[in-house]
Amino acid sequence: MAEPSIQRKSRRTQAGSRRRAPDRRDATRERLLTAAIDVFGRYGFDATTTRALAEAAGVNLQAIPYHFGGKEGLYIAAADHLAQIISSHVSGRREQIRARIEQADGGLEVAEARQLLVQMMRTMLGLFVSRQSEPWARFILREQMEPTEAFERIYGRVMKPTLEVIGRLVAIILGEEVGSEHVRLRTVTLLGSLVVFRMANAAVLAQLGWESIGPRELDRIHAVVDELVSALGQPGGRA
Known part of the structure; x- marks a missing residue:
């Protein structure tokens, strides 16, 4: 037994x-x-x-x-992995906003578009100022300077869909056509105002006299983000 x-x-x-x-x-x-x-x-x-x-x-x-399969395969897989990580941080908010825009079917009010844009920018800012994004930024910055297939993976899975949603909000606020050159320029300029806090972190800290970006500093940045979105499309606030 x-x-x-x-x-x-x-x-x-x-x-x-x-x-x-x-x-x-x-x-x-x-x-x-x-x-x-x-x-x-x-x-x-x-x-x-x-x-x-x-x-x-x-x-x-x-x-x-x-x-x-080798170093090249690992490099491409790392780009896919990075895109997945970043997407896990921003896609929830992004798709929530996309769904709201589509639900409104062209009837989204400018005031609500501003609120949604602030939410999206704050979500991205929280990621950019986090310590975990430091190695991500170095990888992406190299791909920005000399793009390879890895850039196409990251751009296609994260950057492009995020810029599309932000661009739709910017178009509503400006009262312009989605995808127009001016809307796309304003969109990448807004994104650049956030990216600087990661890609030029040392310069930001030196200029502001901060030792790091903690809760207090993040509140200050949030206030400026709100100002940028409020100025968008307003007399004197439009490029």
């Missing part, structure tokens, strides 16, 4: 091992992706070695070809 019991236990143990194995593989893959965003962002694609990536992730060197 004992033998069947042992066999059943063995089968359960084997099944449990099979269930746990993907978790270990996923953890290795996750460590590599996180390390890749940081290391590629610091040193660039050409200067980064697979050994440096493996050491930064704390994994075996063979894990890179096993999971990603």
Whole structure:
């Protein structure tokens, strides 16, 4: 009677091992992706070695070809991973706003458009000033200077849909056609006013005499964001 019991236990143990194995593989893959965003962002694609990536992730060197086929595959996967992370922070608010615009079917009031724009900009600002976005910014900045397929992945999955929603709000506020050159210019200018707090963080802190951006400083920035949106389309506030 004992033998069947042992066999059943063995089968359960084997099944449990099979269930746990993907978790270990996923953890290795996750460590590599996180390390890749940081290391590629610091040193660039050409200067980064697979050994440096493996050491930064704390994994075996063979894990890179096993999971990603090589350094290039890991680089592209890191871009996809980064796009997914950023999207998880902003897509909820973005799609909520998109749904409201579509629900209004062209009848969204300017005052509400301003409120929604402030909400979207504050959501993005919270991400830009967070410490976790530092390695993301380095990776993206390199792709801005010398775009590769990785830029297309990040732009297509995060930047483009976000700019589209902001642009629709800007068009409503300005009373102009969605997609017009002027609306697109105003949209990227608004985004630039937020990006500066990450891409030029050191200059911002030096100029303002801040040691860091904490709750107090973030409140000050929120107030300026509100001013920017309030001035949009107003006499004297329009480019």
